[in-house]
Amino acid sequence: MREIKASAITEAIARLSMEANYELEDDVQKSLEAAYEREESPAGKEVLRQILENSKIARTERMPICQDTGLAILFVEMGQDVHVVGGDFETAVDAGVRKGYTDGYLRKSVLADPVRGGNTGDNTPAIVHLRIVPGDKLAIYVVPKGGGSENMSKIAMMKPADGLEGVKRFVTESVRTASGNPCPPIVVGVGIGGSFERCAYLAKKALLRPIGSVHADPFYTDLEKELLMLVNDTGVGPMGLGGRVTALAVHVETAPRHIASFPVAVNMNCHAARHKYVEL
């Protein structure tokens, strides 16, 4: 059994919340630079130029890349030999979000009640997806997620007869109808299979993968490539102004499904595809 202090979890999450919002990770930065080179549309190229200049300012001046610093979404893998001491895990996580969003001058975008409103004032509670895994480490992914791209995400409980063609149609149409709203060039997370909620979780989890990574199964690697081509052929382009770069990547994650169900989920991430990772 390895002990990890609750305060260490709080400190790590506070730091990652700030860094994620100030600094694009290398995979996203490089992908945007490549997109700028490849974009054919003048309006699209100008948007990408502004995005790259913005990234530089945010990094240098420690300002948020986007004013929508998002819901604090965390994926946590906790080793089964980890013992959290000096406080409870969930309180430590929210304390980290509170500290990061307050000390870092990040926007507080959480309403306490979905219908009656009332800002919680500190961007808590976090949304935490926790898995217990072998080992004595604690792996934390912080993924601040803005509302604009989240609002364009979709789930379909398709018929098994819809098959692979149905998946392609659904993903492509979702991106086309989202148009400029999710702030393209986007990263598209696709979940296939599982249950209703597992499928949505997979689509979100697909956004954690670094741009340039591919699915381990060659069948799905090919599908990711084809979907990226189809999505870029919509012509939506940077900020929807028209262009050849609509998505930086399409990531597919899959799970076994019920014989009667064929859930497919599309979770979109904006070009400020923020993600930070730490292992304690």
Next chain:
Amino acid sequence: MMAEHTLTVPLTKDIIVTLKAGDTVRLSGVVYTARDAAHKRLVDLIAEGKELPIPLEGQVIYYVGPAPTPPGKVIGSAGPTTSYRMDPYAPTLIEHGLRGMIGKGERTGQVVESMKKHGAVYFAATGGAAALISKSIHAVEIVAYEDLGAEAIRRLEVKDFPLIVAQDSHGGNVYREGQKAYAR
């Protein structure tokens, strides 16, 4: 051919009609911020026949909820939010003199009709370029609804705010035209 304009608010109808979808604009002067909750309050006041906390005639509203202002800065990061959420309210404001809106993403339906009928234009700013855009903002003052936090109405003084005319007062639409040109 796409034109480049340097404009200062207030905007007259004579200026509005010269702007075409795809043109680039550097905007200076005063713009007011408002998002979902502030729009609802403004439209409710109009329905009740009450006075508004901001002028509308010839004015421009920027759909933004800025990040908190760090020490030593005029404003925190301040990029556009998605505009369609303001579609239910925009026609009423346009009828009452609003000439320009700044946001991101396409407008549809009544807003487009209202822009054509009364002479208004929709500008797109680059979503997610929020730190860059904050450099165009030189003064900030909360003028209404402070209780709404990031959603309060702010009076911004901007200089050379980089924009694109996304949808003009003649029905021109850069989203439709641009996407068609690059689809395969």
